[in-house]
Amino acid sequence: MTQRDAELRGEDLTCRRGERLVFAGLSFALEAGGALVVTGANGSGKSSLLRLLATLLRPESGRLLWNGSPVAADPAPYRALIHYVGHLDAIKPALTPRETLGFWAGMRGRPARTDEALAALGLERAATWPCRWLSAGQRRRLALARLVASPAPIWLLDEPSAALDTEGESRLAAMIAAHRAAGGRVAVATHQSLPIEGAQSLALGDFAR
Amino acid sequence: MSGFLGLVRRDLLLAWRQGGEIGLAVGFFVLAVVLFPFGVGPEPELLRRVSGGIIWVAALLAAVASLDRIFAADHADGGLDLMALSPLPLAAAVLAKCAAHWLTTGLPLTVVSPALALIVDMDPADMPVLALGLLIGTPALSLIGAIGAALTLGARRPGVLSALLVLPLYLPPLIFGTGAAAARLGGGEGRAHLLLLGAFSLAAAVLAPLAAAAALRDALE
Numbered sequence: 001m002t003q004r005d006a007e008l009r010g011e012d013l014t015c016r017r018g019e020r021l022v023f024a025g026l027s028f029a030l031e032a033g034g035a036l037v038v039t040g041a042n043g044s045g046k047s048s049l050l051r052l053l054a055t056l057l058r059p060e061s062g063r064l065l066w067n068g069s070p071v072a073a074d075p076a077p078y079r080a081l082i083h084y085v086g087h088l089d090a091i092k093p094a095l096t097p098r099e100t101l102g103f104w105a106g107m108r109g110r111p112a113r114t115d116e117a118l119a120a121l122g123l124e125r126a127a128t129w130p131c132r133w134l135s136a137g138q139r140r141r142l143a144l145a146r147l148v149a150s151p152a153p154i155w156l157l158d159e160p161s162a163a164l165d166t167e168g169e170s171r172l173a174a175m176i177a178a179h180r181a182a183g184g185r186v187a188v189a190t191h192q193s194l195p196i197e198g199a200q201s202l203a204l205g206d207f208a209r
Numbered sequence: 210m211s212g213f214l215g216l217v218r219r220d221l222l223l224a225w226r227q228g229g230e231i232g233l234a235v236g237f238f239v240l241a242v243v244l245f246p247f248g249v250g251p252e253p254e255l256l257r258r259v260s261g262g263i264i265w266v267a268a269l270l271a272a273v274a275s276l277d278r279i280f281a282a283d284h285a286d287g288g289l290d291l292m293a294l295s296p297l298p299l300a301a302a303v304l305a306k307c308a309a310h311w312l313t314t315g316l317p318l319t320v321v322s323p324a325l326a327l328i329v330d331m332d333p334a335d336m337p338v339l340a341l342g343l344l345i346g347t348p349a350l351s352l353i354g355a356i357g358a359a360l361t362l363g364a365r366r367p368g369v370l371s372a373l374l375v376l377p378l379y380l381p382p383l384i385f386g387t388g389a390a391a392a393r394l395g396g397g398e399g400r401a402h403l404l405l406l407g408a409f410s411l412a413a414a415v416l417a418p419l420a421a422a423a424a425l426r427d428a429l430e
């Protein structure tokens with residue numbers, strides 16, 4: 001992986017939504033194999049920070065740097081490296097899990113490793129059901145299966161374990177461990193205790209109050 | 210390119226599986242046209258004179274009524290986020306979604322339009338010009354509609370608001386489309402009108418995706 005030595009760095013990031021200052025002066029560095037666990041109360045800006053890392057939100061001030069150069073100047077190469085799993089699952093009730101994974105991998109311009117992805121999340125049996133039959137936990141698993149279906153070195157996960165059962169949580173933890181062992185990076189926003197070893201934690205306070 | 214075709218294919222598959230969507234647009238179009246003879250009276254002379262206008266206005270309304278399905282579902286389920294992050298430029302994704310929208314709205318409307326022309330007593334000799342005009346002009350309805358649909362994402366009454374935004378912009382295709390049919394009625398060919406209509410659609414194909422993509426980026430912030 002050529003991005004092995006690169007560093008994802010946030011410098012003095014400030015985020016404002018409308019009138020509200022969500023967070024200010026946030027800095028971090030994420031190296032290959034590293035994990036960033038973002039914690040904080042509801043409304044403390046965990047999702048905003050992840051959307052900011054995904055280039056879906058622009059910081060009011062501060063910069064996001066990849067490999068030493070600002071991401072905002074040329075976001076396309078950086079976007080090709082990230083996988084963003086937000087709290088919405090991007091699942092269509094009328095499509096099957098297999099079609100869903102194939103479609104999203106195709107949008108990234110890669111052939112989908114669909115079988116591997118379905119197996120990694122334990123969705124083999126549901127593979128050809130319409131997604132409207134899936135439970136909330138299964139939908140979450142399918143959203144996470146996108147991570148396996150088309151590999152990318154940077155994972156941005158917003159409350160990935162929400163709605164997952166304990167078995168699903170341990171699958172997720174194993175996925176994250178394997179991803180990091182292969183030199184991948186992960187940023188996770190969570191208020192649940194995911195077992196992620198050696199993660200740096202970033203606690204968001206209440207700038208609002 | 211694979212992403213573009215994949216998106217068109219998925220939107221068509223969704224329209225097909227969820228059924229009804231094509232039927233709704235066509236049903237709306239048919240009903241709107243059928244109402245006119247009841248409203249203006251069944252005099253053939255009068256109906257024939259306004260037949261082109263009736264069909265075009267009904268097509269505009271049917272297009273407006275179906276605009277919300279271009280982006281609303283993908284916005285609500287988070288799919289737009291992923292599209293915005295994919296290597297496919299967002300304007301190209303908009304173009305793909307417009308293509309799928311046209312194939313499930315504008316094209317079926319064009320196909321049924323000759324049958325409706327009979328209801329409003331149009332001269333059969335004028336039907337090819339009307340159908341050709343719809344074929345050339347309806348892509349512009351999907352493309353311009355996409356701007357309205359993108360701008361009103363997250364609004365309280367997106368359907369009504371996008372109709373208010375978009376209907377005035379539908380004036381050029383309405384004027385050129387009915388102009389072609391009227392020119393034929395006056396003994397001309399309507400060729401100039403059709404060429405202008407084509408130019409408008411082509412300009413919309415270039416500019417509307419850019420405008421809609423900018424509006425989408427704003428909606429995702």
